[in-house]
Amino acid sequence: FTARFGVPPVEWHSDISAAQKRKSWRFILQGRASVVVGARSALFLPFSHLGLIIVDEEHEHAFKQEDQVIYQARDMAVLRGRLDNVPVVLASATPSLESWVNAGKTGSPPRYNYLALPKRVHGAQLPEISAIDLRATPPERGRWLAPPLVEAIESRLKAGEQSLLFLNRRGYAPLTLCGACGTKVTCPNCDSWMVAHRLAGRLRCHHCGHESRPSNDCTACGAKDQMQACGPGVERLAEEVLIRFPEARFALLSSDTVGTPKAAEAFIRSVSDGEVDIIIGTQMAAKGHHFPHLTLVGVVDADLGLAGGDLRAAERTFQMLSQVAGRAGRESRPGAAMLQTLEPENPVLVSLIAGDRDAFLAQEAAARQAAGMPPFGQLAAIIIGSPHEDRLFEAIRQLASTRPYFDSVQIYGPAIAPIGFLKGKHRARLLIRADKSVNIQHILQDWLGTVKLPSSVRMQIDIDPYSFL
Ligand SMILES: [Zn+2]
Ligand SMILES: [Zn+2]
Structure with missing residues (x-):
């Protein structure tokens, strides 16, 4: 960074010590920091003459902060840019549907300028993506790697190239x-x-x-x-790798095994230095690490993220699988990604295999528009929770009996939340869907202002929820 831009960046994230944070804070306030590289909270720093905000991997769902103060850091960056009158760049190879719509790519008037970077870094080619139909070629009983994937790994081992097995499940089972x-x-x-x-x-x-x-x-x-x-977690996959490829050197990449930025750095270095033949990783492995010898990505369960009624399940799966597939063949060697699936005809996987991101976004936009869901409509979640089940039911009765009725607003629930009991609390949930033109905050305020919840019942309102638990 310093070699390229002539100044070191000031770091801002939760692993920085309080003393260092105080120092950086003053540095920024005095206008002596040229570049700050930071996590979500960096948006609230007292920049004295801010000139540009770049949100890298803008589609990342981690930008939505869900505990304590709920906010979407990408949207906050856009707001901060508007307040300070500075340009904001939202960068991603797999943009969020929100930004895609804002760039005018679905036919609505553009609010953002669209800048395309058609070439990959270092001129690398996109990997060849294919599906392994687990109905046709299932793994043996008690195993998780299907024969075509096993063969592909063997050929990489012979060629002295690296493979990544991706399974977004920590632990053993x-x-x-x-x-x-x-x-x-x-x-x-x-x-x-x-x-x-x-x-x-x-x-x-x-x-x-x-x-x-x-x-x-x-x-x-x-x-x-x-x-x-x-069922398998990454630790169990490691067991299978050890049995199938006893000569291969493998390493686990998950938040349990590589927990700190320092450990991650060391891990990346050992992979880049060719000390590992097979990486077995969770979503940590999908991040933008650069592994020059990696030519095969095996997605062990491509269906994993697609189950469940989450509004963004398809979008998140597409983004994560494109990102993890992109780990293969970054330099001169072409890469391959193989997706193990029971449903190769799923539209998400079909667009992924065709390498057609725009087709996926168009489909997803059409589906959300038809349902009036974000970003074409508004959604809010109300979660009520209590350690006492009877109090929760009392609160549910109150909310149900006072619920307002409006045109172009639907209220679903109250119903027991998908995880009905969480962290010692019984929980119920309401979802409110409204057309774009409706002031959903007003409706919530008027309604919830009249409700007197029993003591010990806590209510949380999440506008544009990402988590549907
Ligand atoms: Zn038993
Ligand atoms: Zn628990």
């Missing part, structure tokens, strides 16, 4: 159940399964962080040695 009575090991604080983490020797809830020691005996029926791990 997402579910542990009793073979005798079928009881699933669940979290005491949430309606969710405890995820087996064998490297750490723990069971962990990925929602609230609850941990317990795994047991071989069932707590429900008392059966001995009947607990079975179901």
